[in-house]
Amino acid sequence: MSVKYENYLRMNKFPHYWCPGCGNGVVLKAFIQAVDELGWRNNDIGMVTGIGCSSRASGYVDFNTMHTIHGRALAVATGIKMSNPSKHVVVFAGDGDASAIGGNHLIHACRRNIDITLVIINNWIYGMTGGQYSPTTPTGTIATTMPYGNVDPDFDLASLTIGAGATFVARSSVAEPVILKNYIKKALTHKGFSVIDAFSNCHIQWGRKNKFGDPVKLVEHIKSVTVSAAKAKKMNAEELKNLFVTGVLYEDKDKKEYSESYFDMVKRARSQTKGGR
């Protein structure tokens, strides 16, 4: 059945602010399809974003939305979730927002395993501010603040978040929107902290400087640097060098979710007569 997008979007906010062909729209569309398939009510969903092109997503969806400050979306979302633990809280963030300025909040949200879904629109660049390098800008490529080629090693956000304790981590890209939708759907229903590392095309700020100014060519390039987990199994380390594996990379259904642990503690505290003065 086809999705009635107008049920989820603030139609009066269109045309959107993103460049023609930008991957942000593809990720947002996949997210809305996932919400639609789940049948969630708009009233029950909160979307929190930081600052960046990708973070403008919160303005377009007809949920309880907040566009916060750069890097802090997960911390605000933690407050929203803990004050309304039965509701669905989603964060959309750029690669810089999530892993540079917001890196500390990212690892601690993972560690707590709080039931929030984080969708990182990972376009390998600071799009909004004009193409400065981010922690995921591929080493050797050009950015306005790395005009001679990026010397910084780039971050693998899936490994980072798995290591930090997230209990659902998947990587996909705008090159495979249906698969992306399925992973987002899984992430949304996962109880615990879930991460989608969604490779996306910023052909304007990363692409143009690196011979991928055409969005189609850049999406093709994203395909060429990613490989599905199934295929990766049959490849050796040498072949996998410089490739990013896509798929559900980690899933743990046993680790206790944070708000549940917290409110269990509340029950214990309330049944105690001593302590807590």
Add this chain to the structure above:
Amino acid sequence: MKRAVVANGNEMVVEGAIDAGCRFFAGYPITPSSEVAEGMARKLPKLGGVFLQMEDEIASIACAIGGSLGGEKTMTASSGPGISLKQEGVGLACIAEIPLVIINAMRGGPSTGLPTRIAQSDIMQARWGTHGDHPAVAVCPGSVAECYTETVRAFNIAEELRTPVYVLSDAFLAHLSTKVELPGKEELKIANRLRPTVKSEEYYPYDTRFGDVPPLADYFSGYRFHVTGLNHDKTGFPNIDPVLQESEEERLINKVLKRQETIGTYENYKLEDAQIVVVAYGSNASGAKEAVDAARESGIKVGLFRPITIWPFPSIPFQKVAASAKQIIVTEVNLGQIVYEIERIMLGGRAVTEIKNGNLIFDTRHPRSSAELSTVLQANGTPIRPNQILSQIKEVA
């Protein structure tokens, strides 16, 4: 019924917050405010509330902002370096108009400074610490008991004005254990934010139809709306129209200025016939009172003006006092902060009652003061002793 307890300032802040209805706290430990977090960690779970020790102070204020949008009365607490880290969040709460209480148990020095020692050196930070034009409200308890009553009042102002409010205590009050008498709970006035009553299709988060402080809906309550730190219109969406932005920026500040006579509390102590006026606030005011009493015993006509609300500064009441004074002595545990406000007022700098179309509208009721100004300042980590203030009183008498 009045309640007698033995407690320190931090514990009284906790008590005040709980009695004001705070059920959500997010913080990060730092001397000398840590006992506020510890107290909330003990109390909130028992009340079904949320206590979160976040990864840093930036996360703490961000989380408290989220909790407030989630419908709770929320608080964060810190000192010195932690308050500096919170500044971007303060600005977000100002422009998004999110009620929030920030406890700052002030400590000495810039940077790590004098962590365990008293200072009153964040007075101007509370006014101007975050970037951009913004409203500022800060209250300054003068005793352990006032740590309780002023925290309650801070929540009330935050809720009524939809704005962040600082409680500026200090290392001395924070750790001073003493017997205090608290008002009975039934005597407390508790304010709650205005929530919308209109149909959800007619709700806008910055709609001034119902006054200059628009009703704020809780997230997930059926009123779906958007909040942003960008300048916005009544619907909450980004807007850069100069005409609208001028009036909205002015509204943010005016909502505080227009209520300054009710928010701006102060204490006049032995001022009726005073020719010398000591200005002191916070814990430093108790030493100043002792000095005034001692000077009175030797026949000097001296009194104390004690601002309890430090921002907006109670300038109209101060002007009244200053008009008839011959000498004004400002004492504060820093190297000069509120003294600049005092001097401005004495030189004829009047209270601003409103900002209108880019013009400051001044209160014209009170004349300038011809008194002479002197100071007793100290920033070495120790309290100013009553004797230091007394000798200055004698010096100018």
